[in-house]
Amino acid sequence: DAYNASPMSMEKSLETFSQIYNDRLKVVVLGDMLELGENELELHSNLFNTIKNTKFDKLYLFGNRMKSLFEKIKENVENKNMDNGNFEINEALKNGEFEHFDEKERIKEKIRQISAEKVVLLKASRGMKLEEIIEK
Numbered sequence: 001d002a003y004n005a006s007p008m009s010m011e012k013s014l015e016t017f018s019q020i021y022n023d024r025l026k027v028v029v030l031g032d033m034l035e036l037g038e039n040e041l042e043l044h045s046n047l048f049n050t051i052k053n054t055k056f057d058k059l060y061l062f063g064n065r066m067k068s069l070f071e072k073i074k075e076n077v078e079n080k081n082m083d084n085g086n087f088e089i090n091e092a093l094k095n096g097e098f099e100h101f102d103e104k105e106r107i108k109e110k111i112r113q114i115s116a117e118k119v120v121l122l123k124a125s126r127g128m129k130l131e132e133i134i135e136k
Helices: 006-020 040-045 067-077 104-113
Strands: 025-031 058-062 096-100 118-123
Touching: 006 025, 006 067, 006 118, 025 040, 025 104, 040 104, 058 067, 067 096, 096 104
Parallel strands: 025 058, 025 118, 058 096
Antiparallel strands: none
């Protein structure tokens, strides 16, 4: 779904993806949501509340705005109190299976290196052209 993205559509896509394809390796690729206004960084980092409960094996983030989500994940994963029962966090995040990229080609390479049967969710605003990741 690399044509349109808003906080609500990101959350719904992640929630749906979490419930399907659980018999395969799951890769989530999220790119920037554009045209959100002055709170855009906060809206990106707030996706952590959905991401932490989403079932996936690897998370690849792309774009300047997604750096705020990447930093929020790092901050929460590094927090030594994360296992104290206050909230659960996705195992892939605990295991460091999340990265931020400045180039789509690097994401494409990472996905190519996965030999297991996999399914990939691509979600971003149209201007991010995430579909280029799956083009030959």
